[in-house]
Amino acid sequence: MDIKQLTYFKAVCQYGGFSAAARRLHIAQPAISIAMRKLEAELNLTLLHRSDRQITPTVEGEVLLGHAIRIIEMSEAAELEMRELRGLAKGEMRIGIPSMLGSYYFPPILMGFKHRYPALSLSVYEQGTRRLQDMIRTGELDLGVVVADPPPEDLETRLLTREEMVVCVPREHPLAARSSICMEEFFSHELVVFKTGYFLREFIDRYSQKRSLPPKIAFETNLIPLTKAIVRQGFGITTFLRMVVEQDTQNDLVAVPFDEPVFLDLSLAWKKGGYLSRANQAFIDFVLSQTKDMKHHLPQ
Template sequence: MNLKQLSYFKAVVEQGGFSAAARHLHIAQPAISIAIRKLESELELTLLQRSERKITATTEGEVLLQHANRLLEQASIANLEMNELKGLTKGEVRIGIPSMLGSYYFPPFLMGFKHRYPELRLSVFEQGTRRLQEMIRSGELDLGVVVADAPPADLETRFLTREEMVACVPKEHPFANKTSITMDEFFSQELVVFKPGYFLREFIDRFSQQRGEAPTIAFETNLIPLTKAIVRQGFGITTFLRMVVEQDSQQDLVAVPFSEPVHLDLSLAWKKEGYLSRADRAFVEYILEHVSRE
């Protein structure tokens, strides 16, 4: 049993089949099939439940998958540490950022970090905060931005920023001249919302549950430019972080606060007791240094 076999086995289980695993790993399918057959033969166990629709792990396969995840992660960490001990000058920071922060808050920090460390590579992934937590746990990401209200116990976090959540309406909307609106007023309108897993959707869902009434959803999309276009055309209103409305280039949208102000606290997170490379540590130090100046 070797790491290559384990990585192939892991990919087949996670992708649900040999063809999907081959595409994911960018290798030929026969190579994966041969490696898995050899692995099962060596262990004298059936590791995969094969069916026409999807391949899943057997009970024995599930046990091996847990070990494979740990071994592959440790091998990756060992390789990274050895490279750093050799004085490697290049590295990569893999960070996940929600779309609004990625578009309106983080660009100056990312560009500033790249200017200071031009030899380092930045890989930025856009996802909802809940999905980002999963990606940090699985090792797909080194760092991510999460909601700070209830940080998971298995993640290390550092506070980044507090942002106000506001209703976003076109200038012609009756709410545009109000100094604030109530939640009942907001939910009386047709809404444009993010898909589940994003903090703004959780905000909508949470208040809907408190009111005991489902919102009227006109559109559901994670695309900020599309959301703004829909709101501009009067097909619904939405909620954004204030910065998203105030930094809008066309300046034809209005940020209306809620009568009971709503704020969102966001933190930078990584796996607790996990390994952070020198590049990751440099990024954390840079971000926290510059956030503290704001």
Template sequence: MALPFDLRSLSVFLAVVDHGGFSAAARSLHLAQSAVSQTIANLEHRLDLALFHRHERRIALTAEGEALVGHARDLLARADAAHLAMRELNELVKGELRIGIPSMLGSYYFPPLLMGFKARHPGIRLTVVEAGARRLQGLIADGELDLGVVIDDGASRHLTRQPLAREEMVVCVPRDHPLAGRSGITPEAFFAEPLVVFQDGYFHREFIDALARETGADAQVAFESNLIPLTKAIVRQGFGITTFLRRVVEEPELAAVSFDPPAWLSLSLAWKESAYLSRAERAFVDFALAHR
């Protein structure tokens, strides 16, 4: 049975959708506008459906067009994956790996892992994106990143995950702070202090907000900063305390004290659910899991 569309017509259809019109789509595809218009007209004819409402200077998707968008994106993504798989059968390995890492992990956990992988696979180009955990999850789900490190908190749906590490979140205080000598710090004692926190969208901030909700405490936010060196400097100078993964606090002027009870985060390496992993991506997953 012949399908009423082909991948090229779907690609043109999505270009019109994404660029908001036939002229802009034609420019992006380096085609004449008439060719784009004819492709859409042929697609509508074969489907026996109107995909766009055509106004004098603008277009809008019909309900049928809206329904086709998701199917079209899925089919084109699967076609790209099939093409890559066939290339790799011919030993043409994908040469670039795009991985997303939360800021706190990028500086303190992953440099040895990334350098070790690069030493083993010098022909693979690595692109590392640092961002908040929530943004990284969205980029992976949208296909803009191949892999990423996520927090296993139940919010990373539509992702395939492999457990990578379990790390402790600790209270970070100056060495001469009254809390530095304790064996554990309760959430109530933590929230009684002025805090230095990350902005929304970072797991550091979400951890603090969740802890505040659980204890019914009000966080006294003195500073907001996504810059770890600046946050440490503020803590060292005594203007507030914060929480970090334990390894981040390891320096002479700062003390890492466990929460009471201790707080742990589970980290996973994740990729888009049902996505095809190239040889480069699979090689990185295998390397990361072997060196966790």
């Protein structure tokens, strides 16, 4: 066994097939098929269930997959640390950010970090916070911004900010003049919601299940501009973080709080016990320094 074989094996298991793994690894598909046959021959074990639709690991393959993930992570960490010991100034950072924060909160932070460390390359990925947590666990991301509720035991987290969830309605909507809205009244309207995996959708789903109150979902979309357009045209109302409504340039949407205010704690997260490169540590220190003053004024 070598690292290349284990890397191919992990990719086949992760993406469910030789072709998908080959595309992700940017290599020819036959090279992966040959490598997997050689690996099985070396170990004298069948590691993969092969079917027309999807390839999955056997029981023996599941055992090897656990070892492969740990070995690959340790190899990558060792290689990274050796590069840093040689004093390389350049490096790539993979950061995951939810769409609302990526549009309204993080741009000045990212630009400020790039200005301070121009040699570092930033790759920013947009996903829902649950997906971002999974990507950190599997090593696809170095860092991510998540809603740590409940706090994930296998991730290190540092609080960045607390943001209020509000109801977003057009300025001419009857609810726009209200000082607050109860949750039951919110659920009585046609709603525009994020898809499953995003924290605002999780909030709606949890409340719906808790109160046995099915939401009237008119549209599902992760596109913030489209959501705003739908709300503006009167085809539904939605929930946003307050910053998204207050920073809207058209100024024709209104943020109305819930009568029992709802706040989300947004945290920077990385894998617990994993190796943090100097670049990643510099990013953590920079982001926390930029948000330090905000945390003194967080609502309790």
